[in-house]
Amino acid sequence: MKLGAFTFVLHSHLPYCRQAGRWPHGEEWIHEAATECYVPLLRGLWDLRDEGVAFKSTIGLTPILVEQLRDPLVNEHLEQYIRGLIDAASSDVARHQRAGSERLAALASRYRSLYAETLQTYLDRLGGDVVGAFKSLQDSGHIEIATSAATHGYLPLFERESSVAAQVAVGLDAYRRIFGRRPTAIWLPECAYRPARTVTIDGVPIRQAGLEEVLADYDLQVFFSETHTVEGGTPVGKAAGDTIGPYGDVPRRYSVPLSSPATPHHGTTFEPYYVGSTHVAVIARNNRTGMQVWSAEHGYPGDYAYREFHKRDGVSGMRYWRITGRRVDLADKAEYDFDRARDAMNSHARHFAQLVEDLVAGYHAQTGRYGIVSCAYDTELFGHWWFEGTDWLREVLRLLAASDVVDLTTASEFVQLHPPEHHITLPESSWGQGGGDFTWKNVDTEWMWPVIHERERRIECIADRHTHANDLEAAVLKQAAREALLLQSSDWPFLVTTGQAREYAIERFEGHVERFDRLASALESGTVDARARALADELYDRDNPFADIDWRTFQSSTSAQPRRRSAAS
Numbered sequence: 319m320k321l322g323a324f325t326f327v328l329h330s331h332l333p334y335c336r337q338a339g340r341w342p343h344g345e346e347w348i349h350e351a352a353t354e355c356y357v358p359l360l361r362g363l364w365d366l367r368d369e370g371v372a373f374k375s376t377i378g379l380t381p382i383l384v385e386q387l388r389d390p391l392v393n394e395h396l397e398q399y400i401r402g403l404i405d406a407a408s409s410d411v412a413r414h415q416r417a418g419s420e421r422l423a424a425l426a427s428r429y430r431s432l433y434a435e436t437l438q439t440y441l442d443r444l445g446g447d448v449v450g451a452f453k454s455l456q457d458s459g460h461i462e463i464a465t466s467a468a469t470h471g472y473l474p475l476f477e478r479e480s481s482v483a484a485q486v487a488v489g490l491d492a493y494r495r496i497f498g499r500r501p502t503a504i505w506l507p508e509c510a511y512r513p514a515r516t517v518t519i520d521g522v523p524i525r526q527a528g529l530e531e532v533l534a535d536y537d538l539q540v541f542f543s544e545t546h547t548v549e550g551g552t553p554v555g556k557a558a559g560d561t562i563g564p565y566g567d568v569p570r571r572y573s574v575p576l577s578s579p580a581t582p583h584h585g586t587t588f589e590p591y592y593v594g595s596t597h598v599a600v601i602a603r604n605n606r607t608g609m610q611v612w613s614a615e616h617g618y619p620g621d622y623a624y625r626e627f628h629k630r631d632g633v634s635g636m637r638y639w640r641i642t643g644r645r646v647d648l649a650d651k652a653e654y655d656f657d658r659a660r661d662a663m664n665s666h667a668r669h670f671a672q673l674v675e676d677l678v679a680g681y682h683a684q685t686g687r688y689g690i691v692s693c694a695y696d697t698e699l700f701g702h703w704w705f706e707g708t709d710w711l712r713e714v715l716r717l718l719a720a721s722d723v724v725d726l727t728t729a730s731e732f733v734q735l736h737p738p739e740h741h742i743t744l745p746e747s748s749w750g751q752g753g754g755d756f757t758w759k760n761v762d763t764e765w766m767w768p769v770i771h772e773r774e775r776r777i778e779c780i781a782d783r784h785t786h787a788n789d790l791e792a793a794v795l796k797q798a799a800r801e802a803l804l805l806q807s808s809d810w811p812f813l814v815t816t817g818q819a820r821e822y823a824i825e826r827f828e829g830h831v832e833r834f835d836r837l838a839s840a841l842e843s844g845t846v847d848a849r850a851r852a853l854a855d856e857l858y859d860r861d862n863p864f865a866d867i868d869w870r871t872f873q874s875s876t877s878a879q880p881r882r883r884s885a886a887s
Contacts, residue, residue, distance in 0.1 A: 322588070322678030323690045323727040323736075324718055326711065327542055327603075329505050330356070330697040331380040331470055333809035333826075336392055337860055343822040348386055349399035352448060353436055355701035355708065356387075360451045361439045362712030366719075367460055373715040374726040377697070378464035378505040379452060381489040382807070384496060385863035387448045400440065403433040406634040413633065421653055425638050428656055453497055462728035464503035465493045468864065471806035472758045473529060474512035474746055475767060477519060478774040480781070481806065482532055484871040488803060488864055490536055495866065502539040502730040507808050508758070509544045509603075509694075509749035514594070530593035530600075540590065540599045540733045542694055544749040548591065548602035548742065550584040553753025588681045588689030590733050591742040599733045600744065603694040606677060610670060611695060611704075618670075619704035620644070623662040625654050627703055637705070663706040667713035675723040690732050691724075694749075763811040766827060770806060773834055777802040780841050781872035791846045795869040797854040798837040800861055802872065805830035833857050 332351055335344045366373050386392050410426035444451040455461045467473060467485035476482050486504075493501045506529060514528035533541060546553045585591055587602040611617050618624075626639045629648045639651035640659070674691055681689040700707030718724050727735075750757035759767060777798060784795055805827060813823035837857070840850035 321682040327694040328697040358708040380466040381492040465501040470507040472808035477771040487871040534596040545605040547747040548585040625705040671717035799869040801834035
């Protein structure tokens with residue numbers, strides 16, 4: 319009998335950027351992630367399955383990412399993007415040969431072969447259907463696909479309970495439609511949890527449910543949290559520069575406050591717990607394995623043999639250099655060596671597999687219990703930021719599938735086979751810098767939240783007044799609901815805070831607000847006419863996720879309760 323279990327929890331998410339720019343910000347985010355991360359990851363997982371390797375893993379796909387990956391226009395542009403990389407690599411081969419740089423020409427040739435293989439995998443092996451390829455792995459029992467809130471809204475900062483419910487309900491409806499089953503695991507956006515509390519809105523005290531209560535309403539069984547949420551203690555990444563993730567550092571101009579680490583029960587990441595009075599379980603991220611990758615100083619991605627992310631060829635944009643050394647200037651980076659990097663990757667896979675076995679065995683020796691190591695990462699780290707990362711994931715799964723110590727599992731499977739024995743109360747928290755809300759609400763982003771809250775109230779009132787609608791009204795109501803969800807995305811304040819795409823994020827946020835306001839005004843006027851329908855159709859051509867969205871998910875709790883109970887079934 320093995321001593322414990324392990325699961326990767328990969329959180330896959332990108333902002334909604336369909337037809338919203340290409341380079342440097344916009345739809346190419348999807349093309350880049352699919353080319354460097356999703357397709358290579360799927361290739362590795364399908365290879366393992368074809369080899370008969372009995373692996374299991376947990377992979378979250380946010381609903382808004384799934385909608386984009388299934389969009390015909392996005393996929394048409396993706397194929398063009400990959401072909402463009404093949405052409406660029408081919409041009410580099412000739413250019414470097416003319417310059418007498420045989421080493422760079424050889425690297426360009428490797429890239430040309432790599433991208434040609436990626437295109438072949440995407441079009442032929444996966445049938446041009448990334449989402450369907452993940453579904454195939456779930457249907458064969460190799461992965462569990464976790465859901466998330468519809469547009470990755472930052473739930474703890476919402477004012478209306480209807481917005482929280484709508485984010486969850488729309489995400490679940492999309493999951494059932496696409497994957498043909500009801501999800502049991504959910505990744506709360508930004509790992510952000512909110513306990514029950516009473517707030518005063520417009521002078522009226524209002525109870526906001528703990529997020530576990532919302533998840534229980536929809537029969538979800540398990541969610542994930544940051545380490546300190548369950549363990550207590552100081553949040554990971556307590557100050558800018560401590561880690562390279564989950565998605566990079568908050569700019570150093572900020573003084574990042576810490577969330578309160580206090581919790582009435584200090585648990586362990588090796589065990590799931592029921593939260594509050596519900597039977598919704600939480601599994602926290604194991605910090606030791608997490609920092610083995612996230613740590614900027616000690617994590618695997620910083621190995622000197624690995625590809626340097628920050629240096630690109632001035633003509634093609636290809637990355638031909640390796641990290642070389644921690645303090646080596648970009649101008650002095652050595653050329654990349656695919657074989658040397660592969661050797662480092664295999665060494666790190668063996669080290670990580672051993673680390674997992676040691677952690678599981680140590681917990682069992684200490685407690686006599688069959689625990690779990692849950693290792694959570696942004697999926698986009700692998701293959702994109704860490705070029706060798708998708709191969710590393712494949713090899714870790716291959717090694718642990720053969721382990722005599724560790725069982726590979728999924729989050730829901732573990733909770734079902736090893737139900738929690740204790741209930742726990744959790745503090746408000748996230749996996750952002752400081753462990754709280756700061757990354758999404760600070761001096762640079764606080765202006766966004768009153769704007770969001772006002773639109774929360776408006777869509778709730780509109781939904782309450784339109785339980786029944788004619789075809790003309792329904793088209794406008796659906797598009798208003800889409801724009802309400804899109805303006806709530808946590809990506810816009812995040813990108814403002816980090817400065818990665820500040821102006822772009824503000825433009826996108828204000829654009830969705832403006833579109834929602836135009837639709838809402840038409841609905842509030844009481845006379846939805848052909849012009850309002852034409853506006854809804856025009857905006858749908860641009861913003862088209864969740865084709866079957868039900869605007870009534872935004873109704874206030876009393877009006878929508880029967881509908882929400884039905885949605886959970």
